[in-house]
């Protein structure tokens with residue numbers, strides 16, 4: 001199964017320094033991990049500027065203050081973007097060097113490689129911080145292969161055959177938006193939790209919803225941890241990638257705070273995923289990010305590959321009851337009832 005994003009669907013932290021100028025390469029911090037230049041989730045989200053455009057991948061289309069330097073943790077010391085939770089390959093073009101990771105801009109193919117490494121590592125570190133891989137079972141706690149296709153289409157996907165994520169280029173290069181990166185990583189997490197997950201339309205919709213929700217959750221975690229600005233709605237997914245294929249403002253690939261209910265199902269996984277992702281977003285609103293995400297991820301271990309909304313909702317409610325008791329279970333149930341999920 002390939003789950004598509006883009007136009008169709010589409011640590012012991014060290015310091016972060018917002019760049020004042022483009023000519024300020026910092027390749028390594030004296031005290032710890034090497035530094036990479038990344039977007040603070042994405043440049044639309046961090047600036048609030050809905051008029052940013054791709055401009056054919058030009059470096060000057062995005063101001064220097066949209067970048068930050070952040071620690072690249074868990075590297076294996078090989079000098080490339082290979083580490084405990086991610087390793088990056090590029091089909092064409094030169095592979096990024098860790099020593100240069102603080103110098104790339106968006107016109108460099110290596111920038112997307114650095115973004116992919118940083119955000120996959122960040123996503124797994126977030127899951128680890130929730131207890132997955134220690135107190136709770138690991139959720140894709142392995143080195144995730146990621147491939148950047150320089151000449152590929154404007155499409156990204158996770159392939160369960162190789163358990164590999166591939167990021168396309170075109171429009172805004174997909175790996176310039178952390179929410180696209182983490183969405184795809186969400187599919188990898190699901191597949192690791194339940195091999196082959198997503199064989200029914202409703203299971204596929206849950207997969208798309210989870211990817212969108214994880215993207216929002218990891219972005220919020222990083223914003224908070226590093227003190228990065230967030231100037232767009234928390235419910236908007238892929239504010240930057242979507243500038244190339246949306247005309248209305250704000251630019252969003254999808255939202256996790258929409259009003260769809262079960263009655264709005266159309267039989268397409270990305271569209272119907274917005275029913276489920278809103279429920280996840282409401283659980284977060286009711287219980288807070290940490291408790292909500294521990295319940296949501298832990299419940300997913302119990303989903304059948306072809307689960308229905310009803311069965312998955314009931315499993316999530318039962319997981320909340322078992323982990324946090326009655327009031328948490330009631331909050332989770334209400335979130336699914338508000339979406340009109342039958343039988344909950």
Ligand SMILES: [Ca+2]
Nearest residue numbers: 057106107173
């Ligand atoms: Ca680029």
Ligand SMILES: [Ca+2]
Nearest residue numbers: 170171172174
């Ligand atoms: Ca794109």
Ligand SMILES: [Ca+2]
Nearest residue numbers: 045236237238
């Ligand atoms: Ca966003």
Ligand SMILES: [Zn+2]
Nearest residue numbers: 003004005208
């Ligand atoms: Zn997807």
